[in-house]
Amino acid sequence: MVKTVIFDMDGVIIDSEPVHKYAYYKHFDELGIEVSDEMFATFTGNSTKNVYQKLKNTFNIETDVNELVLRKRFLFNEAFDTKEDLYLIDGVEKLIVDLYQNGFELILASSASKGTIARVFNRFNLNQYFTHKISGEDFVRSKPDPAIFVHAANLSIHPKEACIIIEDSTNGVEAAVGAEVFCLGYTSANSKKQDLSKASAIVTDFNAIDAAYIKNLK
Incomplete structure (x- = not known):
């Protein structure tokens, strides 16, 4: 039982996945990297830190993982706090x-x-x-x-x-x-x-x- x-x-x-996706892709644009829908789908269920560690390894990003996480978190929070729907x-x-x-x-x-x-x-x-x-x-x-x-x-x-x-x-x-x-x-x-x-x-x-x-x- x-x-x-x-x-x-x-x-x-x-249903916060669209907000997460918005924040991620806005950050991807800032970083100048192209993440396919197929690759993005594999991130579901991963922590933000683990996602950026994978991205860092894949795209040879020099920025520290913690700094990347903080930037994405800022973009997410900004969208979350202003999104009424x-x-x-x-x-x-x-x-x-x-x-x-x-x-x-x-x-x-x-x-x-x-x-x-x-x-x-x-x-x-x-x-x-x-x-x-x-x-x-x-x-x-x-x-x-x-x-x-x-x-x-x-x-x-x-x-x-x-x-x-x-x-x-x-x-x-x-x-x-x-x-x-x-x-x-x-x-x-x-x-x-x-x-x-x-x-x-x-x-x-x-x-x-x-x-x-x-x-x-x-």
């Missing part, structure tokens, strides 16, 4: 509230920075529902490395067998599989080029599921 739900954030809780994924807030009211433990495990997580959770008043919020910036390796999900499961008050992970990216699903935690794959409009075939189950609409559905997944 499922008692703890571990959520990814980007693409699962909030930024919404939670359809149906996810109702699902979060339903899970919370039915006694589930909710944990966030996102590759996003602590600052971005705080921005999202404060803007949409989500802090009250989650016992822990884990940022990928605290880990050396990004998803598909399972470390962040192993840590999330260890933080749960319930055994790993009572946990599930909700993910929307290839790297996130791979990380869940590596952590040996049941994975519910979420297919959204932003899941282009993402392979969720290794997920234990797939959902395409959060409005179609509730606490009772989640409880009986295992």
Whole structure:
């Protein structure tokens, strides 16, 4: 029986991927590099630091990784704070509230920075529902490395067998599989080029599921 739900954030809780993509490509233009859509798709689920380490190695960028991260973060925050049409994924807030009211433990495990997580959770008043919020910036390796999900499961008050992970990216699903935690794959409009075939189950609409559905997944 499922008692703890571990959520990814980007693409699962909030549709911030377009804002991230805007900030990345604006920075790519500043750096004078051309990143293909295919290459960009492989970054989904990676921390910003890991993305820039890969870019630095691929394009021989001389700028320090931390400086690159700070510039992209500035561009993202600038867009995030001024963008009015930024919404939670359809149906996810109702699902979060339903899970919370039915006694589930909710944990966030996102590759996003602590600052971005705080921005999202404060803007949409989500802090009250989650016992822990884990940022990928605290880990050396990004998803598909399972470390962040192993840590999330260890933080749960319930055994790993009572946990599930909700993910929307290839790297996130791979990380869940590596952590040996049941994975519910979420297919959204932003899941282009993402392979969720290794997920234990797939959902395409959060409005179609509730606490009772989640409880009986295992």
